Amino acid sequence: MAIPRWLNEAEMNAWLGFITTTPDLMNAIERDLGVFGLDAGDYQLLAMLSEAQDHQLKMCDLADTLRLSRSGLTRRMDGVVKAKYVERIQDKDDRRASFAHLTAKGYEFLKKVAPLHLKDVRSRMIDLLNESEIQALGSAFAKINAHLRTTG
Amino acid sequence: MAIPRWLNEAEMNAWLGFITTTPDLMNAIERDLGVFGLDAGDYQLLAMLSEAQDHQLKMCDLADTLRLSRSGLTRRMDGVVKAKYVERIQDKDDRRASFAHLTAKGYEFLKKVAPLHLKDVRSRMIDLLNESEIQALGSAFAKINAHLRTTG
């Protein structure tokens, strides 16, 4: 096991910037959403459903896209179901399964919140960056993600 | 409140890549560290102390750099103190304050683990990227961080 090369200055900036700034950025965006009584997890859940066919997704698929465990999704659903933003619907074909379905109330709510959330994402990240940085972030995370898919 | 511009394709790639890949990447690196009985928080704590003057930092400064609340740091300290990697030292000048001090055992342990952690960071992120992507990540997070410092 050879000692790997240490990080040079640019690599260190990239790595340290990433791990120190990411939590701060996420917390800031989470606080922005808090005004509407939502946290980032709730928002992501509603956003995923709004983009899905018929505004609904199988629970297991939703859990995967949200990077949540099955139990984590069950509990998170409890919150948005209680708020009447989402309802659970039994799958007619597979009685084990159920769908998370965005209600009309949930959709109206999301249509109100989404532009404000987008504004926060722009002001806190996207609009601060030039075109080549945007491009580089996209390709960098695509590469990292692809590597994670092959190695676990 | 005008509706802000929606994200174009490159912006969407950057944003979605960031929010979906980051948790997966962090989880993977966390699993890598788990082999040594450490989680990412413990590692960061030891790493910060190893780079500090006299291998020690005031608790409140350490909490800030680790992005932890005071109570969060208190609890995290409990773990590494029990493992004898860190010890609490009373500040002689300010009897409210105390230092977290990396023990010899903790330093030896970190010297063993750091190269392996670095190898994981390289293979999961840094070595996947070309020079301009590294550069862009560094400058992008520096800009985001600077903006967070001014706006909160």
Place this chain on the structure above:
DNA sequence: TCCAAATAGTTGCGCACGCAACTACTTAGG
């Protein structure tokens, strides 16, 4: 000098999460 305000650290509490175990149902192989 003295007391109010600020600061360092800890503790009680609640929340979100993952893991493991469980129930209920579906699917595959004999």
Place this chain on the structure above:
DNA sequence: CCTAAGTAGTTGCGTGCGCAACTATTTGGA
């Protein structure tokens, strides 16, 4: 068929975290 293995979702439990409240100490005016 019928049973074993697999899959969907929920629940119990433990963990790590932040917030608020608390103690102890320091600091900054009147």
